[in-house]
Structures are given as structure tokens and as C-alpha cells.
Amino acid sequence: MTISEVQDKIIDEFSFFDDWMDKYNLLIEMGKDVPPIDPKYKVKDFLIEGCQSKVWLRPEFDGSVITFTADSDAIITRGIVSLLIKVLSGRTPQEIISTELYFIDKIGLRQNLSPTRSNGLLSMVRQMKLYAMAYDARQKIK
């Protein structure tokens, strides 16, 4: 699936629910699908700053695509990071850098994007893009 197709699928899944409790239940379920980060990487280096809950995110680059694994001590946050992983994991650095994450707005998580929000969705997005930029730059140097 293309990045847009994955985003559209997420929007579709959330569109069944108007009630926030149902949306949260869906996020909680999705959180269970997060590719788990190896516990030995649950250290400060992989901790994302700016979240009220702890989020660990680790990138692995095989020379063409970046694979992310993650975890959080809060379950809704794990659901949110799972969405980002669904969309961005297994993509090339260039794809990750240039993708516009329109699904966030469409499923009603837009308010979570403001820089002062404590859940750190913005920090997660920024961190994933930063990793992609770093790998992209390293490739260009080679």
C-alpha cells in the first residue's frame, strides 16, 4: 500500500465512530499491534522528549527503508505511536521526510498536534522525520 492508502485506511476505520470513547478503544486496540521495541533499547537515547508519558522509538535502516519499533507506558500514547508506525515504518527516508500526515487532522487528533500538548504527538512526528533526515544525509555523503 502507498502511504496515502494507509492514511486513507486509518481515516476509514476511525470514521465509524463519533464518540471519543469508541475512538480511544480503537486506539487502545491498535496500540497492541505496535512492533515491540527490544527492551534493551528502552533507554534514554531512544526516549522521546516532550511527552507526559514515556515513549521509546527506535529506527533501523537497512540501506533502503527505515523500520520503527516503539513502546509507551501509556496505552493511548502507544495507540498514537502505532498509527505513525503504520504510516511511516518500512518507508524510505525521502518518503518519510516528504509525507504530509493528513490523517491526523481527519481522525480528530489535530488538537494533539499543538506544541504545548503533553502527549507529544508532535515530538514523535518530528523525531521520526529527524531520523529520516539523518539517514538521508548519511546516504548522500556515501
Add this chain to the structure above:
Amino acid sequence: MKDISEIRSDFPILTRKIYGKQLVYLDNGATTQKPQCVIDSVNEILTFYNGNIHRGVHYLSDMASEYYENARQKVASFINAGKKEEIIFTSGTTGSINSIAFSFGEKYIAPGDEIIVSHLEHHANIVPWQMLCERKEASLRVIPMNQKGEIILEEYFRLLSPKTKLVAVTQFSNALGTSLPINEIIEAAHSINVPVLVDGAQGVQHGIVDVTKMDCDFYVFSGHKIYGPTGIGVLYGKEKWLDDMPPYQGGGDMVDKVTFGKTTYNQLPFKFEAGTMNYAGAIGLGTALDYLSGLGREEIASREKDLLSYAIKKLSQIDGVRIYGNAPDKISTVSFLINGIHQYDTGMVLDKLGIAVRTGTHCAQPVMDYFGIDGTVRASMCFYNTTEEIDILIDGIEKVKSMF
């Protein structure tokens, strides 16, 4: 006292719906909502009486100055200060503490001196003292706490020494709601001539505060936590200290005579009020204090005590809820966690049910570290809350438990 429906109708925001649900506002420790009379008074000053205070000869400036000075008198009466000149308006509790840390520190703190705070302080009563200690090569000593969330008074007595130059403690823990034995703290410090600053950010709005009887040397609080506007705060200081301390900021209105050679300072309180003050905020604060006096401060304390007992009783009945801070003497604040559920998840779900609570460390990380936790959920109630709202919180917690 007015009945609860009359009281609630004074606060327009309380009728709001959030995500389609009736707002249940239980974050009063962070900021309180404003009664219509406060909103009206700020509106009135900006609409009809706006002129820069203490500066003009014209009517508007005179009127604004008069209202501003009336507000100062209202604050002085509210906390029973000896003189209105002992009331300095600031930007808030943080502004007041930073101002004292600078002015007092410049005059009285030397290398090797010690400042005592408690383990229960919020960051605003820790960081300014750390910065001062760094500047002056002084050190910060901390009164330890116990599992109930109280400070250990015997340890405080042991910390007091000839090196002690100031004691700065909060009246109530913002994170746990527990009370500190302020009278004993002040008495012991005064017995060796050490002044005491009391942080009243979580104190002054919950009952009667009498700084003369308390005999504290400094008392500070924020306007927005006592039903007034944001951006205004109070620094009460005994005249002898304020007279002796150098001003914190230089600028207009705080001076007597300015030449490029030397400037002499204005008298109290203006010496500490450089530049154009937040007069609209001060006037709004004065109105808020009038409102509370009108309701009856003993009645406010009594209503809040009942709400606290009810909340503790109801929360204790829920399986898996642990309350942090079990001292018998508390303000109407309850900090808790649901077993195995992150405070952030709890807060997110409660929010969508229209319930406003605070989650996290409450700007008091040392308290959280003491309990070995990352944070709590804090429900801070005040006189306009109801037992029905606490029931809605309890139902919300049950909902959270069923989801995670």
C-alpha cells in the same frame, strides 16, 4: 452563605459543555474560574477608566490610580497586613518569589549561608533559591517528608543553624494538598532571628489567612488561583524587610530622583513596582477578594472540607485506587492513581467525559520522586464544586478502569 446553585450561577464558564458533556471542573489548583463580577470589573476598567496609573494629571489616570490603590487596600485587609504599603503587586507567585530571591539575596546572602525549603515545594519555590545559591555560593537544605505527605518537623529543627538565613515553605502541598505546620516553622526560625517566606499559592483561597497573626515575614500568592485574573500576584513583606532590601527591577515609577550620576528610590510600595503595573489585573483581584468575603471565608473552608471528605470516601471505595498524601489536615485536593493505569490515560479519558483534572508531576517532581512515581491524577476542588460532580468523576474512573 448563598446556596450552591446561586454560587454556580456567578461563574458563567461552569455552564459550558465540553465534547457535548457538562463541564466538571476539578483543576482549581491549577487555576480557578472567574465570577461574573471579576470579569465585569476588568471590563469596566478597560472600557471606562483606562489611564496609566500614578502618572497623569488627567481624570482617567487619577481614577485608574485610585481603583488600583483601593485594590491594594483590599489585599491588605484580606490577609490582615499591618499597612497597605506592605503589599507589592507582582505577576504572580513565581514573580513574587523571584523578586524576593533577588532582593533578599543581594542584601543578606553570603557564601556558606543556607536557605531551607521543604520536600513538598512546587518548582517555583525551589528553582529561584537554587539560582540564588548558585550566584552566592550558598546552599539549599531540604526538610524531608514522610509517606503521609507531611514534612518531618524534627528534621527541620535539626536543619536550623547559625548558617540559616531564610526559610521558604509552602502553606499546603500543591501536589498532595497536605498542610505544613506553618506556626511551628515560623516560631522556631524566629527564635534564631531567621525570617520565613510562606508560599500561599495554595493557601489564601481556602480559608482565612492572617499574616499578622501568622507572623510570617513574606507571604506570596497568585491572583488567578483566587478567582482573579491571570498575570497579577501579591508579595506581602514586613515593612522592615521591604525597606531594607534593594529593588528587584529598575524603571519608571519606582524612583524618587533620577540623574545619570545616581538614582534614589521611591518609597514603599512603589520601590518594588517598576514600570506600568498590571492595574486591570490588580483591580480584578480586588473584586475577587470582595466576592470571597461576601460569600464568607469560613463558609468556603467548611464547604471545601465537606467536599474533600466526600471525595476521599468515594475514591477509597474504588478497588485499585491509591490516594497519595493522607495527612489529616489537607486542602480540598486529592492526588491519586488507578492501579496499573497510567495517569495520562486516565486524564485523556476523563477529559473526553468533560471532566477537567490535572495529570503529571504538578510542577513538584521531588514529591513524585519520593513516591517513586512519574505523576498522579489530581482533582482539586473548590467551593463551587458539588458532590454530584464528584460522583461524575467516580463514574469516570470506573469507565477508565473498564477501558484499560
